Amino acid sequence: MNRKVTKAIFPVAGLGTRFLPATKSIPKEIMTLVDRPLIQYAIDEARAAGIKEFIFVTSRGKGALEDYFDHAHELENTLRKAGKDDLLELLRQTNMESGAIAYIRQHKAMGLGHAVWCARRLIHDEPFAVVLTDDVVMGEPPCLQQMIEAHAETGGSMVATMEVPLEKTKSYGVLDVAEDMGAIVRAKGMVEKPKENPPSNLAVIGRYILAPTVMENLNKLKQGAGGEIQLTDAIADEIEEGRDVYGLRFRGQRYDCGSKAGFLQATVAFGLARDELKDEFAEYLHDVMAMRKAAE
Ligand code: UTP
Helix, strand or coil: CCCCCCEEEEECCCCCHHHCCHHHCCCHHHCEECCEEHHHHHHHHHHHCCCCEEEEEECCCCHHHHHHCCCCHHHHHHHHHCCCHHHHHHHHHHCCCCCCEEEEECCCCCCHHHHHHCCHHHCCCCCEEEECCCEEEECCCCHHHHHHHHHHHHCCEEEEEEECCHHHHHHCEEEEEEEECCCEEEEEEEEECCCCCCCCCEEEEEEEEECCHHHHHHHHHHHHCCCCCCHHHHHHHHHHCCCCEEEEECCCEEEECCCHHHHHHHHHHHHHCCCCCHHHHHHHHHHHHHHHHHHC
């Protein structure tokens, strides 16, 4: 029986330069898709997957993110007095249990691998999840739950993968496949942003379940590296050392909310998925497209 995954690391210490000037004062993770910040989507997905401990790797200027998880007692009292039970319930659903969240500081943005390594003292000998909040996945069951269920069967480490056109592989970590079992593949290598000759069209997105040995690999990389420390390299080292790494072709649609185009696409998709918005919004989109066509 493989060990249950109950801890998740959320690396949120990046600079978010693609969203400047907004990210001068707003953490990227607080930017809202429809009416909830990106971080809420990530937390909801992790909770649905059975995660109990939430470890945020933050940095300077991310105060708003920490504040977001405070219970808003005054606001709750006001809503209660006004009889706004539905809003009160909405707020309560976002409340986190005391002690469930830990914040670790990454003092310098030295890469995703380095951010994960910063949380090493909170991870012991158990597998842990890593969730990148700027990858928002619409899926049922949620992506991380699909992974945790698959990981319970396979053990080892697991990354979420999706097929992309070969010419787009240079923007992703890409799996080199040893064995394709359908939804699950076993990897024999993993390359970060290959400039040429990608080993497959299976791109890695921001959901991982990692064996505790990945932290040891990060430790070694930390000692050797001058620049950014890549999580991909620490996962590739697992394979080198003879441990299993799997990819899961998750069911669902991933949006890259770290890019402007991806964020806009997600806004449309999540807007259209809302019962209270979809009719008005779909009509608006239809009119916009019709006007564009007429102008061509
Ligand atoms: P990105 O590559 O999207 O970088 O990081 P970024 O700094 O957030 O954004 P841009 O490219 O400047 O616009 C992917 C994830 O890794 C985290 C980020 O917060 C994001 O969730 N990260 C990245 C860290 O926590 N620390 C780092 O040093 C680098």
